[in-house]
Amino acid sequence: MPNFYPSNEQELLNRAKLAAGYSFAEIAQYVNMPIPANLNKQKGWVGNLIETYLGANAGSKAERDFASLGIELKTIPINKQGKPLETTFVSVIPLMANHGVIWETSHVKYKLSKVLWIPIEGERSIPLAERKVGHPILWTPTFEQEQQLKQDWQELMDMIALGQVEKITARYGTYLQIRPKAANGKALTEAIGENGEIILTRPRGFYLKKSFTLQILQNSMTHFIN
DNA sequence: TGTTGATCATAT
DNA sequence: ATATGATCAACA
Numbered sequence: 001m002p003n004f005y006p007s008n009e010q011e012l013l014n015r016a017k018l019a020a021g022y023s024f025a026e027i028a029q030y031v032n033m034p035i036p037a038n039l040n041k042q043k044g045w046v047g048n049l050i051e052t053y054l055g056a057n058a059g060s061k062a063e064r065d066f067a068s069l070g071i072e073l074k075t076i077p078i079n080k081q082g083k084p085l086e087t088t089f090v091s092v093i094p095l096m097a098n099h100g101v102i103w104e105t106s107h108v109k110y111k112l113s114k115v116l117w118i119p120i121e122g123e124r125s126i127p128l129a130e131r132k133v134g135h136p137i138l139w140t141p142t143f144e145q146e147q148q149l150k151q152d153w154q155e156l157m158d159m160i161a162l163g164q165v166e167k168i169t170a171r172y173g174t175y176l177q178i179r180p181k182a183a184n185g186k187a188l189t190e191a192i193g194e195n196g197e198i199i200l201t202r203p204r205g206f207y208l209k210k211s212f213t214l215q216i217l218q219n220s221m222t223h224f225i226n
Numbered sequence: 227t228g229t230t231g232a233t234c235a236t237a238t
Numbered sequence: 239a240t241a242t243g244a245t246c247a248a249c250a
Binding site: 039040041042043044045048059061087169170171177179180181182183184185202209210 | 229230232
């Protein structure tokens with residue numbers, strides 16, 4: 001594989017468009033990555049595959065995939081109708097030291113300020129190697145979408161600051177929800193308890209609900225070439 | 227059958 | 239433990 005690193009937005013987008021219609025097997029062969037039988041033991045494999053192909057380099061740093069371009073990369077599994085099959089992980093949530101943190105400087109707004117969405121076939125009935133890459137969508141939140149996210153974010157962050165983290169379930173939030181995000185149930189992190197004390201709880205992450213990402217997909221009229 | 231809560235791999 | 243990449247799978 002030739003070394004590729006996008007020097008500007010258009011280069012990145014062109015590169016992403018080239019992948020549309022190709023199978024995971026074809027992309028994997030191109031970047032020389034082995035294909036697992038399924039995603040059970042490598043849930044982030046497709047994301048890593050696309051990252052490698054597009055030349056993302058943030059690694060595990062808390063940085064957007066294409067830092068110099070200010071772009072975050074997200075693969076999104078869809079069904080035959082083009083609808084999202086899974087929620088989209090956004091970021092881990094800081095549960096402590098949130099005094100003074102506002103939406104404008106939040107990790108969520110930062111990460112979602114510009115996203116290159118790569119729809120991918122995600123139905124488990126399709127062998128992983130045969131699933132195809134879809135057409136890229138370079139997205140920036142509309143004013144309305146940002147307000148939707150901001151509202152949920154503020155409600156949820158308020159609860160965390162007020163020591164109600166244990167009361168939060170995935171049912172809170174219209175478009176942005178909070179769910180556990182950890183290696184397993186034994187992972188613990190500090191948070192604020194009911195009486196302002198420090199407690200240990202499962203690490204949490206912000207996720208975009210499918211109803212939100214569906215808007216993005218539909219607005220761009222994404223489809224696969226077969 | 228759709229969601230919520232749980233989990234897998236890897237780098238630092 | 240926390241960050242990256244997410245999907246799995248139990249349960250309502």
